[in-house]
Amino acid sequence: MSVDKDTVNKIARLSRIAISDAEADKMVGELNGILAWVEQLGEVDVTGVEPMTAVISNKLRLRDDVVTDGDVRDKVLANAPAKEGSFFGVPKVIE
Amino acid sequence: MSEYRIQGNTGEWEVVIGLEVHAQITSESKLFSGSSTGFGAEPNSHVSLVDAAMPGMLPVPNRECLRQAVRTGMAINAQINRWSRFDRKNYFYADLPQGYQISQLYHPIVGEGEIEVTLNEKDPDSPTKKIGIERIHVEQDAGKLMHDQHPTMSFVDLNRSGVALMEIVSRPDISSPQEAGAYLKKLRSILRYVGSCDGNMEQGSMRADVNVSVRKPGGELGTRTETKNVNSIRFMMQAIEYEAQRQVDLIESGGAVVQETRLFDPNKMETRSMRSKEDAHDYRYFPDPDLLPVELDDAFLEECRASLPELPDAKRARYEALGLTAYNAAVLTAEAETAFWFEDLLAEGVDAKQASNWLMSELFGALNKLGKTLDESPVNPKQAAELLGLVADGTISGSIAKQVFEMMLETGQGASAIVEEKGLKQTNDTGAIEAEIAKIMAANEDKVTEYRSGKDKLFGFFVGQTMKAMQGKANPQIINDLLKKALG
Numbered sequence: 001m002s003v004d005k006d007t008v009n010k011i012a013r014l015s016r017i018a019i020s021d022a023e024a025d026k027m028v029g030e031l032n033g034i035l036a037w038v039e040q041l042g043e044v045d046v047t048g049v050e051p052m053t054a055v056i057s058n059k060l061r062l063r064d065d066v067v068t069d070g071d072v073r074d075k076v077l078a079n080a081p082a083k084e085g086s087f088f089g090v091p092k093v094i095e
Numbered sequence: 096m097s098e099y100r101i102q103g104n105t106g107e108w109e110v111v112i113g114l115e116v117h118a119q120i121t122s123e124s125k126l127f128s129g130s131s132t133g134f135g136a137e138p139n140s141h142v143s144l145v146d147a148a149m150p151g152m153l154p155v156p157n158r159e160c161l162r163q164a165v166r167t168g169m170a171i172n173a174q175i176n177r178w179s180r181f182d183r184k185n186y187f188y189a190d191l192p193q194g195y196q197i198s199q200l201y202h203p204i205v206g207e208g209e210i211e212v213t214l215n216e217k218d219p220d221s222p223t224k225k226i227g228i229e230r231i232h233v234e235q236d237a238g239k240l241m242h243d244q245h246p247t248m249s250f251v252d253l254n255r256s257g258v259a260l261m262e263i264v265s266r267p268d269i270s271s272p273q274e275a276g277a278y279l280k281k282l283r284s285i286l287r288y289v290g291s292c293d294g295n296m297e298q299g300s301m302r303a304d305v306n307v308s309v310r311k312p313g314g315e316l317g318t319r320t321e322t323k324n325v326n327s328i329r330f331m332m333q334a335i336e337y338e339a340q341r342q343v344d345l346i347e348s349g350g351a352v353v354q355e356t357r358l359f360d361p362n363k364m365e366t367r368s369m370r371s372k373e374d375a376h377d378y379r380y381f382p383d384p385d386l387l388p389v390e391l392d393d394a395f396l397e398e399c400r401a402s403l404p405e406l407p408d409a410k411r412a413r414y415e416a417l418g419l420t421a422y423n424a425a426v427l428t429a430e431a432e433t434a435f436w437f438e439d440l441l442a443e444g445v446d447a448k449q450a451s452n453w454l455m456s457e458l459f460g461a462l463n464k465l466g467k468t469l470d471e472s473p474v475n476p477k478q479a480a481e482l483l484g485l486v487a488d489g490t491i492s493g494s495i496a497k498q499v500f501e502m503m504l505e506t507g508q509g510a511s512a513i514v515e516e517k518g519l520k521q522t523n524d525t526g527a528i529e530a531e532i533a534k535i536m537a538a539n540e541d542k543v544t545e546y547r548s549g550k551d552k553l554f555g556f557f558v559g560q561t562m563k564a565m566q567g568k569a570n571p572q573i574i575n576d577l578l579k580k581a582l583g
Contacts, residue, residue: 060388062158064158065158066123066124069130069144070140070146073139073140073142076147084244084250086139086140087251089251090250093240094249
């Protein structure tokens with residue numbers, strides 16, 4: 001598997017990361033290096049081996065359905081770049 | 096079930112419909128955090144640091160939300176997956192602080208099932224059809240955006256962010272707007288019976304994404320469009336009609352249907368393209384590394400199954416066995432609230448037929464006039480049972496019962512108290528009734544002669560006159576007996 005410059009630009013756009021043309025060129029080489037390195041795993045025969053979901057075998061912990069959190073509006077809004085009253089403010093988005 | 100065809104210039108077209116229904120799971124707290132799911136709270140007050148996606152916060156699933164999804168799956172005879180997993184669906188939008196929605200793409204908690212629908216649920220002879228369910232998965236809701244409060248900003252309220260949803264995905268087995276409506280109604284009824292969703296479409300607890308395509312009968316599947324977030328059964332049916340016709344017109348005029356997301360505008364009764372960027376749907380799903388797989392054990396599944404209530408179809412069969420007509424049984428079971436009301440009456444000792452007749456004619460009629468729902472009924476089952484008990488034991492007649500019921504609605508008084516106070520008790524005083532009969536026969540000699548010469552229908556006239564003379568308080572059975580004797 002490898003990526004070309006179009007793919008790199010697309011991933012950047014989907015991730016909302018602005019990259020220059022020069023950076024994209026550089027990134028193609030770096031990403032392909034990483035992919036090739038990871039692809040070495042393909043050399044191992046894993047026929048019949050269950051995918052591992054956790055390093056230490058562990059069970060998913062579940063919560064009871066009880067309200068234990070919330071009511072921290074000021075904390076939640078504290079670091080917002082923009083707010084109006086009780087709301088976060090964001091640049092107008094209408095589809 | 097129903098033959099729905101669109102008449103085009105090149106012949107007939109059939110419509111293929113699949114629905115993705117988002118149903119809010121009834122729970123106190125959110126899917127992955129302990130904040131409240133309460134509706135209508137102050138903006139951003141039901142938000143924890145998890146829901147606001149602050150760095151380092153970790154999701155912990157709510158057992159109840161998984162339980163309700165499993166119970167829903169069991170109610171539609173679906174395969175329950177003991178092993179499922181959460182995935183991240185990545186996209187950027189201002190109502191999604193995480194930058195991804197936690198959902199289940201590859202391994203949903205509930206697999207294939209089916210729902211049997213009928214076009215007219217109140218007509219027992221109406222044909223039925225099985226609509227396949229492909230899957231039910233559990234996912235997070237997003238926040239809410241408001242665009243009209245500020246000239247340059249949109250406002251974000253994260254109270255809904257992280258509330259648990261079930262996405263119930265049907266197979267493309269639906270072939271008309273009417274079938275789609277029947278399916279959504281039946282699904283809502285099942286969710287309400289199970290208690291996994293309140294089914295309130297006005298408040299957004301249930302909304303549908305509608306996939307529509309058209310094809311020549313029996314031909315290859317056409318390209319589909321998806322109309323998003325339709326929030327009423329009527330709108331959904333209108334959206335399907337419009338969208339199917341639009342696709343036929345488009346194809347017949349030489350165009351091609353584009354696979355895209357559309358919105359339904361209920362004011363203009365049309366769908367229109369959302370014109371989102373072409374790669375907006377490149378969600379790059381992958382397993383959420385913050386969450387281990389969901390593994391359900393026997394005890395959990397057993398509890399889910401044991402806690403399932405009797406479902407509409409089973410209830411309907413049982414009511415028919417109680418002696419109710421198929422029509423009455425269908426009406427009483429269509430909504431959980433009605434069935435529970437009816438069963439409360441039975442629990443108070445009311446006869447099944449009497450209870451069903453009274454509920455469907457008197458109570459529904461009164462509520463209709465008052466513009467109230469069953470939940471808002473001014474008379475509760477216990478009070479109604481008191482009234483019906485007075486009819487059953489002969490204390491008052493059926494027609495007096497109607498008057499008493501009206502007074503109960505107006506005054507809130509109990510049936511016995513009203514009957515006592517107004518002196519409405521039915522009389523079994525044969526002497527008084529006989530005296531009135533004699534008077535009526537004397538005043539209507541011609542009719543007596545006609546009756547005796549074979550005009551049997553006049554018997555009703557005499558019953559009516561006698562009852563009227565007794566101010567409705569005579570026992571109808573005694574009137575019948577005495578009249579038969581007197582008229583010979």
